[in-house]
Amino acid sequence: MTEPKEEVDSDRDALLNAAVLRWMQELAPQGILLTDSALNVVGWNRWLEERSGRRSKDVLGKNLLALYPDLIERGLDASYKDALNGQVRLLSQRFHGYLLPIAPTEFKGYAHMQQSVRISPLSHDGKVVGTLTIIDDVTERTAREVELQGQIEIRSKLLASEKLARKESEEANRLKDEFLATISHELRTPLTAIVGWATLLRSGDLDANASARAAEIICRNAHAQTQLISDLLDVARIVSNKLLLTLTSVDLPSVIQMTLDAVAPEAESKKIHIHSTIEPEFPRISGDADRLQQIIWNLLSNAIKFTPIGGTVDVRLRRVDSEVEISITDSGIGIDPQFLPHAFDRFRQANSATTRAHGGLGLGLSIVRELVELHQGSAQVHSEGHGKGATFIIRLPIAGPKSTGLSEKTQSAGISDKLAGLGSQAPLDGLKILVVDDEQDTRDFVRAVLEKCGSEVTTASSAAEALGAFESQRPDFLISDVGMPGEDGYWLIGRVRALRADQGGQIPALALTAYARTADRLRVLRSGFQIHLPKPVEPTELIVAVASLAGRGQ
């Protein structure tokens, strides 16, 4: 016999109610809070007991707003009023943080357990009789989101800095492109003059005056070209960290005087007055004389270039504590304040209009800065602005830079000093010289220069041919190119130095090469040449080098 249906249903309802109550009270992974319509607590589950530290016997029957007065302070009693009016309210963690001030079980960085809360009305027969509050602990989720947010911010900062780096590299590329355009223009300008005037000369249509003028123009432009190329090579060395100093004891006043003499014609042609003030009894400093001269020359030619006709340039040299200070002030076009910080940057000129008006690659000042820094000094520029002139100040330590271990030691450093000691009209009289170069023009040029000084010149167009000539002619002196098709200059000097002394193995040898880098120079000297002369070479420089090595004119 089966039981009546109502009894089964009511048994089941009782069971279900008991189960739900048990679950709610003992097992629910959330806080469950029940109140009556007066907001007196009628239900407070195990979860709330454990986390709030309040036992249900301590809270049951008490008013919720009296137990937690800060609910009113934080306006949350309104949500309970809404619930009593039949509305469901959701309280998000982001807006409210928490409902009940409970300490967090984990993530102790939070003052209160972070909560997500739903408050619902409890209705019976269409009337609200109380409220049901469900509280979820979302502290861990919140901490995780904050951490994620932090990572996202870091990522977006990284992204921003990447963008900036890309922008900077694009700017650097743009400057390089502009620079290349300037180079090709600057290199072409003197070439145009050289080719044009050389063509006129060759035509033979020029009279003596015009020919002399043509030769002078060709010379001047070739010098300008040489200067451009040597600036470029310096920059290349600087970029690859291969620029090394030859440290000696330098008499700075005489270096400055020499430079002043060198730029005097240029200044005179623009009627620029150069005034120099040099302290007496100036100490010698440790540095690279050629590079120091290059620094001063660059600054002086810049000053002259950017100073209008009739202007003045002031050069001062003084001692400041353990440093020397060179300042060069001009009355020129000045520098705009926004360009000042970039004055020493590579590939930069204030604007391309300036480039067009004044020529040049904009490398001079960057080379100055690098050279000064190699001397462990500092370079500064001041200008009151456009049209107000500029002052460049170089400071160098008297003690000089600490040795970097490797420094250039070459014979060529002494050549200019020896020029003075060279008196004879035919200093190379009777000297038998073998000239090796694969280029006809170079051979002819060197032969012409040396024969003018009284030497007997034999030429060879390859290393192999030179070795044959060496054995048959027994020259007193060897001048050889290094880079040649087939066997090169290194091979040649190797074979020569392998000979016995009586076969000419000890012959003075000079390398004349377009390989002008320091590394090339060192390799040339190690391979057995005594002198390394970079192309292009001045006739006097060549004569002095040969004479000094051959022991003539000393």
Added chain:
Amino acid sequence: MVLTDRQNDALAELINIAFSRTGAALSELTGQRVLLSPPSVSVHRTTDLPIALARYIPGEVASIHQVFAGPVAGDALLLLNYEGAMELTNLLIEEPIPDFLDESAREVLTEVGNILLNACLGMFGNLLQVHVSFSVPRLHLESLDDLVASLLTGEDDRRYALVVSTAFQVRDSAVSGFLVMALSVASLDRLLHEIEEWEGRQH
């Protein structure tokens, strides 16, 4: 189905009162001035909702959904397009959030929807003088078609949808949103009837 001008004006006026309460509640909650622009009201067949709203909600829709039951029953929803949901959250919590809706952001939107739906439904309840019970609000992210399909699977026939368009105005920004109430014919008739009565009492 087309509302008469009188019904339209009365509905808009009533809803505007609920909106101003919503704005005040959100302003208090967020500490910044939040306004809801005056509503514009229309009625559509629920099946036509995708056509009516597709222009404004082309992609995923964020909906805050509360079911209400009682003598008048139906579904009440606040709809925002995904970008709008992101923007609204950003505007209201005034601190950067990730470029997606994390759980906290979803909860914020749910609370905002809850406040708006409570204000509107509460007012209708008072007007009709009936007790309406609400479900807990839930946030869904889905396509408009899927959303409408879910509205049509209900037991009773919610054939009509009252659509109220508005915009949340926070600082200098405005985020468009739609309040949608899907109702049975009987519920809608009763609502419109009561609204006309109310309107008559105002004059």
